[in-house]
Amino acid sequence: MNRQHLNTWLLRHLQVALASLGRLCRAPLATLMTAAVIGIALALPTGMHVALSNVQQLAGGWDGTATLSLFLKQEVDEKQAMQLANRLRAHPQLATVQLIDPDLALEEFQRLSGFEGALQALKKNPLPTVLVIEPHPQQSTPEAAEALLAEFNQLTEVDFTQLDLQWVRRFHAITEIAQRGVMVIGLLLGLAVLLIIGNTIRLEIQNRRSEIEITKLIGGTDAFIRRPFLYNGFWYGLSGGILAWLLVTLSLWALNEPVERLAGLYHSEFDLSAIDGQTLGFLLLGSTLLGLFGSWIAVGRHLSSIEPS
Amino acid sequence: MIHFENVTKRYPGGHEGLSNTSFHITPGEMVFLTGHSGAGKSTLLRLIGLLERCTRGQVRVGGRNLAKIKRSQVPYHRREVGMIFQDHRLLNDRTVFDNVAMPLVVAGLRHQEISRRVHASLDKVGLLNRERVYPITLSGGEQQRVGIARAVVSKPPVVLADEPTGNLDPTLSQEIMDLFSQFNQVGVTLLIATHDLELISNMGKRILTLSHSRLMRDTAASRS
CATH class of the missing domain: 3.30.70.3040 (Alpha-Beta Plaits)
Known part of the structure; x- marks a missing residue:
């Protein structure tokens, strides 16, 4: 029974996930705009992080070891x-x-x-x-x-x-400040993403008010009603994360040539490195979690206020 | 099946939607609920569907005391009670099929089973050929039949209807009532609120009459 249960459960989640994706795709412009706002908000700290790790890489041998x-x-x-x-x-x-x-x-x-x-x-x-x-x-x-x-x-x-101890110390201090700065900006923009998604989901809940009311009337549980909205948040977060990755990659690509020329002037083999797998994983996971969490907050706040009359 | 014992519903502000009302509907009964507007018909139905909870007294449905049903359990109670409304409450962005399928989707049935049951339900209300259209393109009588198909598709033991013929002409109203009689014949307990006395007078069913939030008369069925 458990296996059967699990399969039905997975199937239902898959259906809701795809239905939610389909719904978003039927309003491509609105979806793209929301995803773009999220993407830009996330591209900023991600880009700064990548730039910082490039600088650290440039410092190469000095980094950490004197x-x-x-x-x-x-x-x-x-x-x-x-x-x-x-x-x-x-x-x-x-x-x-x-x-x-x-x-x-x-x-x-x-x-x-x-x-x-x-x-x-x-x-x-x-x-x-x-x-x-x-x-x-x-x-x-x-x-x-x-x-x-x-x-x-x-x-x-x-x-x-x-x-070059003074230099090493200064460099460490500077990168520490920069890292802290990137973290603060990342936190602030993460909060912004949370609010964007929360607000988007709130509007969606309002647009689908009658649907929610009727679903409650015919015995839909809160979890059932919540699910499509959570998946919406999930897709918004994920697409925002992918867009952020694209934006950062494009920016790096645009910067690569002048940076190479500059490095050449210093007889350096330095090459701008793209987003590494770990950062990409963190970006996508983070954006998806932000999406889920943002919609969770919105759904929790607004769903219980809609009762059938 | 439905027990009301000294039930009072008082709204914030002091207005009583229902005062000290007691009655009992046995399983398989078909009962009409009449009274002037504001007499408490809707309040009574809403208490059974747990859209509201009573202030005093006890409501029991299928042996369960509704006061004991926690908020998280309310959806499971509603699956046992089919509800039909004067304004149909259909979703206009979904096809007739999808509207009728909703209670089954909510209950987590498998796709083939949903399809089979929706077709059976639509067949019963005579709309099998309209499953692909949107409710907005249907006439008022047809929309109400979709609402009825949705209420009975999950085979709930109790069906409530609030002014189901409110917007319909006498012929269509009679058709709807005949449909209810058919459901009643297969054992569904029905409670139908209506102020169309003419329509129900010759059906010979039990009639509960409400007036000013109180149960004034309980007319037994003349035939069944």
């Missing part, structure tokens, strides 16, 4: 530098140690900087050997990085050390 640069003394030769690098590789708190050979560095500098002529005039390579060190992620807090820095300053081979 990179230390150890500039070795001029008199340290290649062999000694290698030995130091190997010693540091055994250090338990370090993730990677990269040795930058002065000749290679000069070559790259010549290639990228445009000072080729000037550099060739130099009699000897002025660049020191550099060890670029990345601590383990759990050691990448500013305090731990500073402690490491102090430790490496003691090494005899090291001329001086550098850590």
Whole structure:
């Protein structure tokens, strides 16, 4: 009996869901307008979130991990530098140690900087050997990085050390503020979506007043009467979410070319990344839940006030 | 089937729609309810359909005390009571078939069963060939027959009708009454409010007469 029961229940829900979708499709303009309002409201925080994660991605290696640069003394030769690098590789708190050979560095500098002529005039390579060190992620807090820095300053081979800690801290602070801002805007616009859907459903309830009255007269339960309105909210939310995704994707597509050109000027391989699966899932789930919740509130408030007379 | 024991319905403001009324309708009876307008006919029917609850006394339908039925259980009570109205209460954006099918859809019947029962019901009221049209295109008498088909499609044991012939000419009214008699013959309990005394006088059924919210007369059936 249970299986039979479940099948009938599912079938009935499917019927109501499709009937609700059909009803919305028969008034395409009105439906599209509601969905567009929801879509635009949701596209704003989503777009900002995507932009922010792009910025974080652009910051790449600096994000989260502080990179230390150890500039070795001029008199340290290649062999000694290698030995130091190997010693540091055994250090338990370090993730990677990269040795930058002065000749290679000069070559790259010549290639990228445009000072080729000037550099060739130099009699000897002025660049020191550099060890670029990345601590383990759990050691990448500013305090731990500073402690490491102090430790490496003691090494005899090291001329001086550098850590872009201020920069890392500022960047973290800025992205935190931006993230918080996106969250606040997202919450406000989510609330707006809730109100939009609630109001739309309220109008629908009013338009279908006689239908509700008659359904109550012939023994329709509250759940039965509520169901089509909840599905309406569901479809509004889902279509709004899809529209928001389309809007953000279109905007990214429009931005991609100029961003690529700008990145090219900085010799960066940076590429605008689209909405990732997780964000898309969150967007669609969130918009659908907002739709359901908005219509639930409207239905709860207005359905009980309609009684057959 | 329908028991009223000292039932009073007082509306906010003090007006009494029904005062201290008692009667009993047995299963399978067909009873008319008459009285001037405002005498309390509609109030009485509304109490049975739980559109309203009585202030004092007790209403029982099919053995159940309606005062004990919780709000969430009211829909299930209404499925046991078919209601017919003077203004039909049909949905004009749905076909005749869909209108009649509503009680069955609400009750969650399967599609084939709904189709079978709606056709049987429409056949009984003589509108089987009009199932695809919209109620607005039908005449008043036909619309009322759709309303009747909807009220009986789920085979409720009790059917209430509030001025079902109010807007109809005598011939159509007689047709509707004949239809009610047919339902009564298969065991449905009917309570029909009407002020058309001429129409019901020669039907020989029991008549309850209300006046100023009170039951004035209970005329027994002369034949059945």
